[in-house]
Each structure stands twice: as C-alpha cells, then as structure tokens.
C-alpha cells in the first residue's frame with residue numbers, strides 16, 4: 712500500500728516538514744511512503760474559465776498533473792497543513808482550485824482511482840482548535856469531491872517553529888497508529 716504525505720506549507724524545513732517526517736517514519740513500516748511539498752511544484756492559479764466543466768481537462772499544462780499522478784498512485788493521502796491567516800496556505804488552496812477538472816460536481820469530470828483514504832493534520836501557533844477545525848474542513852471538503860474517504864484528522868495548536876514539534880511527538884505517533 713502506498714501513502715502520500717504532503718507538506719502543504721511552502722516552507723520545506725519548518726514545523727510542517729517536521730510533522731511530515733515524523734509521520735513518514737511512523738508509518739513507513741506499513742506503507743511505501745512518498746513525501747512531497749507543495750513548493751516542489753510549479754503551477755498557475757485557476758483562471759475560473761470553467762472549460763474543464765465540459766472537457767474534464769484544464770486549459771493549462773503544468774505540474775498539476777504530476778501532483779495528481781502522486782494522488783492516483785497513493786492508497787492513503789495525508790495532508791499536513793499549517794494555518795496561514797486561519798486557513799490552508801495559498802499555495803495549497805491554489806492547488807485545490809486547479810483540481811476542478813477532478814471535481815464530481817460537473818460531468819464529465821476527470822477521476823482518480825476510487826477507494827483512497829485521506830487524513831488531515833492541521834497546525835497553528837495560536838491556542839484555539841477552531842482554526843485547525845477550519846483547515847481540516849477545507850481539506851476534507853476537497854477530499855470529498857475527489858471521492859477520497861475522510862478517514863481521520865489531527866489538530867495541533869501552539870506550534871510555530873519546528874522546535875515546538877518535539878514535545879508533541881507522542882500525539883502525532885498516536886495519530887499515526889490510526890492510519
């Protein structure tokens with residue numbers, strides 16, 4: 712079974728990356744894991760032209776297809792996202808917008824293989840869980856329209872830098888046992 716773990720932050724060595732590394736280490740005995748960072752890819756913003764509503768294809772040709780190949784190869788997808796202004800970072804939102812050809816609200820639409828499970832991990836610096844909940848909702852909304860089953864989530868508050876992750880390691884390890 713293949714697991715794709717996504718750093719939804721543009722920071723490749725920050726707190727989000729640290730959590731991705733812990734998840735990778737914890738589940739790699741049970742899955743073939745692949746870690747990617749949204750910043751590894753280059754793609755344009757969705758233009759809102761809706762051509763994909765009738766063609767199931769985007770008018771642009773960039774790295775979105777590479778990311779979707781990674782989704783298609785995975786049985787399990789884990790999105791790890793920090794709060795940027797109380798929601799997912801713009802880079803990950805832009806990626807989701809570009810997934811409109813795969814959205815099940817219009818016919819025809821493109822599709823990835825069925826039967827995938829999706830997990831969400833949200834982190835933020837502030838103390839309240841409400842922002843984590845909003846981030847998880849954004850990711851799970853996306854999963855739903857791609858027929859990725861929402862199988863679990865974790866919210867982590869009071870994390871700003873990667874040094875703040877170590878004291879929370881056990882929470883992350885316990886979550887990994889559910890994947």
Ligand SMILES: Cc1cc2nc3c(=O)[nH]c(=O)nc-3n(C[C@H](O)[C@H](O)[C@H](O)COP(=O)(O)O)c2cc1C
Nearest residue numbers: 720722725726727793794795796797835836837871
């Ligand atoms: C542009 C930006 C906006 C942020 N907005 C929030 C916010 O609204 N609420 C919050 O709790 N933390 C916010 N943070 C803090 C991040 O969620 C936190 O530092 C997280 O650990 C960043 O992970 P990263 O370095 O891997 O991207 C923000 C950080 C940045 C860079």
